[in-house]
Amino acid sequence: MYVADSRASNSAPVSAEPAVRPPAGRRRAVGSTVFALGTVSLITDVSSEMVTAVLPLYLVAGLGLSPLGFGLLDGVYNGFSALVRLVGGRFADSGGGRHKTVAVIGYGLSALCKPLLLLAGTLPLIGAVLAADRTGKGLRTAPRDALISLSSTPETRGRAFGVHRAMDTAGALLGPLVAFVILRRTVDGYDAVFTVSFCVALLGVVVLLLFVPRTRGPAPDPAPRSPEGLHWRMLVRPTACATLLGLATVSDAFVYLVLQRQLGVPERWFALLPLGTAAAFLLLAAPLGRLSDRVGAWPVFVGGHVALLGVYALLLTHAHSPALPCVVLLLHGTFYAATDGVLMAAASAGIPRDRRGSGLAVVQTGQAAARFGCSLGFGAAWTAWGDRTALSAAAVLLVVCVAAVCALRPTTRPASTKANA
Amino acid sequence: MTTRTKLTVLIAAVLALAAVATAAVLHASARADRRDRARPGGPAVTTGEVQLRAGGHRLVFRNMAWGPHRDELATTPAGAPSGPRRATATGLKCLRFYAASGTGICLQSVHGTLSDTYRATLLDANLREKAHYPVPGIPSRARVSPSGRYAAWTAFVGGDSYAGTDFSTRAAILDTSTGKLTPTLETYRIVKDGHPYRAADANFWGVTFAADDRHFYATLATHGRTYLVRGDLRTRTVTTLHGNVECPSLSPDGTRIAYKKRVPGLSADAPWRLYVLDLATFHETPLAESRSVDDQAVWSDDGHVTYALPGDYGADLYSVPADGSGAPSRLLTAGVSPAYL
Numbered sequence: 113m114y115v116a117d118s119r120a121s122n123s124a125p126v127s128a129e130p131a132v133r134p135p136a137g138r139r140r141a142v143g144s145t146v147f148a149l150g151t152v153s154l155i156t157d158v159s160s161e162m163v164t165a166v167l168p169l170y171l172v173a174g175l176g177l178s179p180l181g182f183g184l185l186d187g188v189y190n191g192f193s194a195l196v197r198l199v200g201g202r203f204a205d206s207g208g209g210r211h212k213t214v215a216v217i218g219y220g221l222s223a224l225c226k227p228l229l230l231l232a233g234t235l236p237l238i239g240a241v242l243a244a245d246r247t248g249k250g251l252r253t254a255p256r257d258a259l260i261s262l263s264s265t266p267e268t269r270g271r272a273f274g275v276h277r278a279m280d281t282a283g284a285l286l287g288p289l290v291a292f293v294i295l296r297r298t299v300d301g302y303d304a305v306f307t308v309s310f311c312v313a314l315l316g317v318v319v320l321l322l323f324v325p326r327t328r329g330p331a332p333d334p335a336p337r338s339p340e341g342l343h344w345r346m347l348v349r350p351t352a353c354a355t356l357l358g359l360a361t362v363s364d365a366f367v368y369l370v371l372q373r374q375l376g377v378p379e380r381w382f383a384l385l386p387l388g389t390a391a392a393f394l395l396l397a398a399p400l401g402r403l404s405d406r407v408g409a410w411p412v413f414v415g416g417h418v419a420l421l422g423v424y425a426l427l428l429t430h431a432h433s434p435a436l437p438c439v440v441l442l443l444h445g446t447f448y449a450a451t452d453g454v455l456m457a458a459a460s461a462g463i464p465r466d467r468r469g470s471g472l473a474v475v476q477t478g479q480a481a482a483r484f485g486c487s488l489g490f491g492a493a494w495t496a497w498g499d500r501t502a503l504s505a506a507a508v509l510l511v512v513c514v515a516a517v518c519a520l521r522p523t524t525r526p527a528s529t530k531a532n533a
Numbered sequence: 534m535t536t537r538t539k540l541t542v543l544i545a546a547v548l549a550l551a552a553v554a555t556a557a558v559l560h561a562s563a564r565a566d567r568r569d570r571a572r573p574g575g576p577a578v579t580t581g582e583v584q585l586r587a588g589g590h591r592l593v594f595r596n597m598a599w600g601p602h603r604d605e606l607a608t609t610p611a612g613a614p615s616g617p618r619r620a621t622a623t624g625l626k627c628l629r630f631y632a633a634s635g636t637g638i639c640l641q642s643v644h645g646t647l648s649d650t651y652r653a654t655l656l657d658a659n660l661r662e663k664a665h666y667p668v669p670g671i672p673s674r675a676r677v678s679p680s681g682r683y684a685a686w687t688a689f690v691g692g693d694s695y696a697g698t699d700f701s702t703r704a705a706i707l708d709t710s711t712g713k714l715t716p717t718l719e720t721y722r723i724v725k726d727g728h729p730y731r732a733a734d735a736n737f738w739g740v741t742f743a744a745d746d747r748h749f750y751a752t753l754a755t756h757g758r759t760y761l762v763r764g765d766l767r768t769r770t771v772t773t774l775h776g777n778v779e780c781p782s783l784s785p786d787g788t789r790i791a792y793k794k795r796v797p798g799l800s801a802d803a804p805w806r807l808y809v810l811d812l813a814t815f816h817e818t819p820l821a822e823s824r825s826v827d828d829q830a831v832w833s834d835d836g837h838v839t840y841a842l843p844g845d846y847g848a849d850l851y852s853v854p855a856d857g858s859g860a861p862s863r864l865l866t867a868g869v870s871p872a873y874l
Contacts, residue, residue, distance in 0.1 A: 176848035239802030298561035
């Protein structure tokens with residue numbers, strides 16, 4: 113069940129825990145822990161996306177409020193969530209592997225928020241419940257990624273993250289369907305949606321408790337805790353690369369907006385655009401993760417940003433082909449498939465196991481902060497110079513950042529090259 | 534724990550949770566049967582004819598009381614709004630509604646197999662459908678000009694990530710005499726602080742019309758700030774007048790704007806207070822309502838505004854003097870989207 117990640121951890125040889133290999137003659141795609149974590153994410157995403165899908169409707173049609181306040185609050189929640197993520201990662205690492213405990217707390221907190229939505233009838237209360245939900249999400253993300261990383265071998269890590277992200281996205285696509293089926297079958301069934309969402313979230317916690325093994329501390333690991341210096345040196349390059357590329361990553365909302373306006377996608381299809389990206393992400397996450405195991409995670413990560421460059425380029429053309437929006441969404445999904453899980457796989461290689469949770473959290477937070485900065489800058493550039501100029505600028509910046517990352521050349525395959533020894 | 538134990542626990546959990554989930558869905562779907570019974574203590578609703586002609590001194594709104602007429606348009610005398618209400622005989626349902634001078638605009642959801650779509654239905658004085666137009670998202674605000682010639686509505690578009698990130702609004706204006714629809718005010722020219730202005734993140738919501746059938750007021754949001762804009766339907770231009778104004782509502786005499794203002798220092802969850810802005814002096818008067826109001830207020834006369842707050846049935850209507858004096862009073866329970874006729 114628990115696969116020791118011996119070679120990537122640090123220079124000391126570790127062999128106390130034998131890697132569990134699948135039975136001969138039957139190759140399993142990923143380890144059972146990764147599969148279990150993917151299942152937990154799938155179930156949890158069904159639950160949370162159910163709520164996402166009906167919340168605006170509930171606020172406006174059910175309570176007579178406007179959801180606009182949340183749009184403005186969301187920045188606050190997101191910043192808070194990023195901070196909580198750092199805390200979650202740190203706490204999960206301390207004491208030698210409390211990943212599962214922290215993840216259970218995070219998933220559990222979000223699950224408990226679902227029935228509370230029913231009781232919260234006014235904007236402040238709903239805001240508080242959603243803030244708690246975001247805290248849960250922030251807490252669980254880093255330990256979960258650390259668990260995926262720690263329970264896969266360096267050779268199969270890309271695939272492990274790819275499978276996990278694909279399952280996660282499948283849940284996100286299913287959630288709204290479940291919610292609308294319930295709303296169709298009921299009369300004002302928001303309470304039913306929230307209750308079912310709670311039950312589904314609770315099932316996710318149960319699966320997590322039963323089927324995800326607790327990470328044991330470094331007790332069987334004869335290597336001493338890695339010194340602080342090594343830790344940070346290992347983190348600098350992946351964080352720098354993720355941050356640099358994040359600076360040229362225009363947020364989804366802008367991509368869909370330009371797509372709709374430049375390529376003339378009818379307004380009623382606007383809400384469907386993210387589904388196109390998600391579908392491509394779902395289909396490509398596992399294959400591209402597998403590819404990253406073969407050719408190295410960083411080339412795939414950089415390649416994903418080349419796909420994003422393709423998105424910018426197509427948005428800048430004046431062509432009006434009905435196929436163009438599909439190609440743009442496919443490339444956009446490819447970008448996510450080649451970067452989201454792959455970055456975690458790539459960064460894992462350089463982070464000692466006893467710092468995996470906090471290390472991954474730092475990389476994610478750096479990337480998120482950079483993307484937030486890019487959104488602000490892009491919005492300002494769009495206002496000042498128009499969308500085409502702003503997009504051209506983003507494309508140029510992306511080319512520069514890709515070149516810079518290629519020059520930085522983070523270690524790509526430490527497992528086979530022992531580059532981190 | 535052995536694998537067998539784990540599977541047993543899992544199956545038990547699945548069964549228990551599925552039972553709770555099924556019960557919740559059945560409970561909610563059985564509500565259709567209970568709809569025919571009003572809840573004890575709730576307002577009494579009967580059916581009858583509802584008309585939108587001006588001068589009846591009546592209040593027309595979306596009834597939210599449980600019973601067979603939930604979500605239908607209903608009417609009460611404006612002088613005794615908490616009394617029995619009369620719902621439309623045709624069972625016309627609206628998420629949001631407004632009417633003036635024999636023209637009504639009803640924002641409805643159309644149930645599809647996998648998701649809802651929305652439309653704005655134009656109604657004549659007898660609540661007969663004259664036309665309908667697609668609405669690109671969840672409908673939020675509705676207004677008709679005092680003469681009944683123009684109608685406007687706002688929808689929330691997007692909102693694809695949890696907790697409603699990336700909402701944007703689209704405010705549409707319809708000329709009911711020609712059927713010409715402006716799907717979004719974003720196509721209007723913007724003059725901000727005296728200069729032409731363009732912004733990708735410009736959002737408009739909460740249109741309110743002047744009596745001249747040429748001018749209107751609305752909210753413009755850009756770069757995290759909101760502005761009161763005065764719009765001109767003939768030149769297709771909007772001009773910023775004042776900052777921090779959302780969901781304006783023009784008084785019947787055309788001299789003041791009631792609006793919700795984001796007050797600094799208040800909780801980010803409940804940031805709004807009701808104010809009235811004098812358009813001649815730009816003097817702001819805080820109203821006596823101390824709760825956060827997330828609604829576009831309606832003037833019942835030149836001295837009072839009506840607005841919705843969350844309540845036991847979803848929303849209740851309240852009234853407060855427009856000069857900052859007095860105290861808010863509950864007008865009626867279980868109602869939203871009022872229009873005075």
